[in-house]
Amino acid sequence: xxxxxxxxxxxxxxxxxxxxxxxxxxxxxxxxxxxxxxxxxxxxxxxxxxxxxxxxxxxxxxxxxxxxxxxxxxxxxxxxxxxxxxxxxxxxxxxxxxxxxxxxxxxxxxxxxxxxxxxxxxxxxxxxxxxxxxxxxxxxxxxxxxxxxxxxxxxxxxxxxxxxxxxxxxxxxxxxxxxxxxxxxxxxxxxxxxxxxxxxxxxxxxxxxxxxxxxxxxxxxxxxxxxxxxxxxxxxxxxxxxxxxxxxxxxxxxxxxxxxxxxxxxxxxxxxxxxxxxxxxxxxxxxxxxxxxxxxxxxxxxxxxxxxxxxxxxxxxxxxxxxxxxxxxxxxxxxxxxxxxxxxxxx
Amino acid sequence: xxxxxxxxxxxxxxxxxxxxxxxxxxxxxxxxxxxxxxxxxxxxxxxxxxxxxxxxxxxxxxxxxxxxxxxxxxxxxxxxxxxxxxxxxxxxxxxxxxxxxxxxxxxxxxxxxxxxxxxxxxxxxxxxxxxxxxxxxxxxxxxxxxxxxxxxxxxxxxxxxxxxxxxxxxxxxxxxxxxxxxxxxxx
Numbered sequence: 001x002x003x004x005x006x007x008x009x010x011x012x013x014x015x016x017x018x019x020x021x022x023x024x025x026x027x028x029x030x031x032x033x034x035x036x037x038x039x040x041x042x043x044x045x046x047x048x049x050x051x052x053x054x055x056x057x058x059x060x061x062x063x064x065x066x067x068x069x070x071x072x073x074x075x076x077x078x079x080x081x082x083x084x085x086x087x088x089x090x091x092x093x094x095x096x097x098x099x100x101x102x103x104x105x106x107x108x109x110x111x112x113x114x115x116x117x118x119x120x121x122x123x124x125x126x127x128x129x130x131x132x133x134x135x136x137x138x139x140x141x142x143x144x145x146x147x148x149x150x151x152x153x154x155x156x157x158x159x160x161x162x163x164x165x166x167x168x169x170x171x172x173x174x175x176x177x178x179x180x181x182x183x184x185x186x187x188x189x190x191x192x193x194x195x196x197x198x199x200x201x202x203x204x205x206x207x208x209x210x211x212x213x214x215x216x217x218x219x220x221x222x223x224x225x226x227x228x229x230x231x232x233x234x235x236x237x238x239x240x241x242x243x244x245x246x247x248x249x250x251x252x253x254x255x256x257x258x259x260x261x262x263x264x265x266x267x268x269x270x271x272x273x274x275x276x277x278x279x280x281x282x283x284x285x286x287x288x289x290x291x292x293x294x295x296x297x298x299x300x301x302x303x304x305x306x307x308x309x310x311x312x313x314x315x316x317x318x319x320x321x322x323x324x325x326x327x328x329x330x331x332x333x334x335x336x337x338x339x340x341x342x343x344x345x346x347x
Numbered sequence: 348x349x350x351x352x353x354x355x356x357x358x359x360x361x362x363x364x365x366x367x368x369x370x371x372x373x374x375x376x377x378x379x380x381x382x383x384x385x386x387x388x389x390x391x392x393x394x395x396x397x398x399x400x401x402x403x404x405x406x407x408x409x410x411x412x413x414x415x416x417x418x419x420x421x422x423x424x425x426x427x428x429x430x431x432x433x434x435x436x437x438x439x440x441x442x443x444x445x446x447x448x449x450x451x452x453x454x455x456x457x458x459x460x461x462x463x464x465x466x467x468x469x470x471x472x473x474x475x476x477x478x479x480x481x482x483x484x485x486x487x488x489x490x491x492x493x494x495x496x497x498x499x500x501x502x503x504x505x506x507x508x509x510x511x512x513x514x515x516x517x518x519x520x521x522x523x524x525x526x527x528x529x530x531x532x533x534x
Contacts, residue, residue, distance in 0.1 A: 218481050246497065248488055252513055253472070253501035264516055271520040274497055275528060286527055315528075316497065323436050323467065326352035326411045330526045333354070334519050336407045341373060343516050 012049040013119065015039070016058035023066040023087070031085040031101035035062055038108040046109065048116050055080070060115055065092040072212070081115045082213045095211035096170065096185055118186045143231040146199040147303060150223055153204065154179035164207030173202065173222075174210035180219045183210035189217060194258060195229035220304055224255045228300040232292035234280065235299040242309040244298055245277035246270065250306055264344030265289050269297045273307065276315035352411040356518065357432050358401075359460065360441035361452050362420030365474055365505035367401050369441060370415045372511040374403025378417065400427065425459065432463040437518040440469065441505060444476040444483050453490045461496060468521040469496065472503040472514050 017036050020028035039050055055061050060081045063072065065088065072082055086092035089100040096114065099107055142148075153163065158177035165173040167188075174183040184192075191197035210216075227235070234240050249270060256263050265287070272278070272287035284294040301307040326333040338344070358366040370378045378401040401417030416431045418424075432438060438460045442449045453471065460469055471491070473484055480502075488500045499517050503510040 215478070217478060220481070248492070249497075249499035249501075251484060251501055252499070252517070253503045253510065254478075256513065260512075263513070264520065267517050267520040268523060270499075271517070271524040272527075274521070275524050286524060286531070288527065323354070323434060326354060328352075328409055328411070330522060332409075333352075333407070333411055334523050334526070336409060336411065337405065337413065338516075338519060340405060340407055341512060341515065343512055343519075 012051055013060065013116070014053040014058045015050050015060045015062065016053055016055040018055060018061060018063040018067060020064040020066055022068065023064050025087055027087040027101055028064040028066060028085070031064060031087055031099075031103070032062065034101065034103060035085060035099075035108060038103070038105045041105065046112060046116075048112075050112075059119065060112075065098075069212070076213070076215070081118065083111055083115065084211075084213065093208065095213075097211055097213040114185070114187075141198075141200045143200050144236060146202050147223075147227050147230050147235070149202075149204050150175070150179055150226060151303065153177065154223075161206060162209050163204035165202040165204050167202075171207070173204075174207070174214070175204055175222065176216075176219065178219075179223065181216040182219055182222045183214035183216055185214060189221075192222065192225050195225065199226050200230065218254065220251075221254060223303050224250065224300045227303040228296050230299070232296055234295045235302065238298065238302055239309065240280065243277050243279055243311065243313050244273060244283070244302075244307050245310045246273040246301070246307055248306050249274065250301065250304065255300075259344070260342075261344035264338075265293055266297055269294050270301070273298075273301075274316070276313065277310050278313050282313065353414060354411065355414045355416060355431075355435045356515075357416050357418060357435045357438045357460075358441060359418045359428060359432075359438055359456055360420060361443065361446070361448075364420065364441040364443050365472075366417035366420070366441055369439070369472075369505040369511045369514070370401055370403035370417050372505065372508040373405060373515065374415055375406055376404065378403045378415075400431065422455075428456075428459055429463050432460055435464055435467060436522065437468040437470065438464060439514050439518065440471045441503075442471065442473045442487065444473040444480060444487075444502070446475075449473065449483065450486050450490050453487050454494065457491060457494055457496055457498075461494070468518045469498045470514050470517050470521075471498055471500040472505065472510070473500060474503055474505055476502045 017032050019032060023029070055075060058080060060083065061075050062083050062085060065084050065086045076082055082097065084092065084098045085103070086094070086098055086100045092098060092100070094100045097111065099111060153175060156177065159180065161177035162174050163177065164171050165175070172184060172188055176182065188197065192199070252263070252267060257266065269283060269287040269289050272283050275286065278286065280291060280294050280298060284291045287294065298307060358369055360366055367378050380401055400419050403415035405413040405415065407413070418428050418431050440453070440456050440460070442452055446452070457469065471487060473487055476483060484500060484502055491498050491500065501513060503514065505511050
């Protein structure tokens, strides 16, 4: 194991340079050697201290495209970041995690910086700190344009194609033609979840398949968060005076915000809708949430097909509770229990 | 200290679904596995049966105590579900999403607890799901649809406290909304 960047002051990260065993062209070995050389040349200038190691111990694995997919998947499942070196730009074109030999040094550094940012994003995720991916909407952009594009995509329903959204530095987001899956790097995914990336400036366009290193994510995540953060106003295709009925609860295990209070509010709005069909204003009163918070959740539910508009408001039939309330009443009990467990409380 | 009020939340589910882990995540003390003898020999032919259940507790400052019961997972001890479930303020059902029997388990538990506690929140947490396993979660939701039960079904990992809190948060939110409904109805 050798220290590549002894002069660095950042965190130490282990990187494995896998010698191609299955490649038929000798350039494969040259590509790995070139990557190794760039690491040495730029030692002391990268954010992290890169230490070469074997694959088992590595955070990042550099492998030629001829490496068996099963091996790449195994490394990926072990939580390693994979950077692929391609010596065939036709079959394995450049991507966020694919470099085509001969690789300019700046691209090596760029991909390493990107991986570093993702690793930091993962490390910070326990502290709920989502990185911000640089992408800003143009001034005056329609806040619903991206959501409308997603809805159109789903209506067209062509799972055999992928559409690509370009960010400021290249391809950012791949969405399958039926909207059922999307792919991006972890930093982008976290920004989408946190609402820190403006999606309204993105225009999905037909493009190539996503890079293999990005595991597909459920499209419902993209639909939910893109819609939730699009606007605090009710979506243009919904009626402000309409009565909404809950079809099914969203999977808050996957669709939750990082903020505990926001989560509690969102759950309570859905619980209010679960209690019976109601208008936005009635829901906000019952859920003790603002009209804006309620509209955001109803927008997200609607775009995911989890709520529908109905003619009249109706409460769900329910038997009287057979449980005796605690001494101080349910309201006080719920407040105390939330406080005890460190949950979000009413705003 | 004697409790001024005692309330009960039930964690149900088949063996290995994570009931003990979930209780441990929020209990004031590590769950106690309790052994109980079956005294209901009229209903159950077996003369002597030992049943294991988990017990945890959350003590609140005002003397209110929330008992957390983990039901025995084995089907043959399902008679215990009724005893434990009666009087609960809510039921959290945990399922192993990697098990092919998860939809059937859900049907069994949902039907049973709808009968025992029809008026109380019923929350379903499905564990061991991968991101691409959305269809398995949908299958569980469809089981509830067919039973006419509108209950949350969440993908969770109960080894993470935040996921256990999500389930409890939802249970409490449903109770809060009901409390508000009652308050509104009474002007």
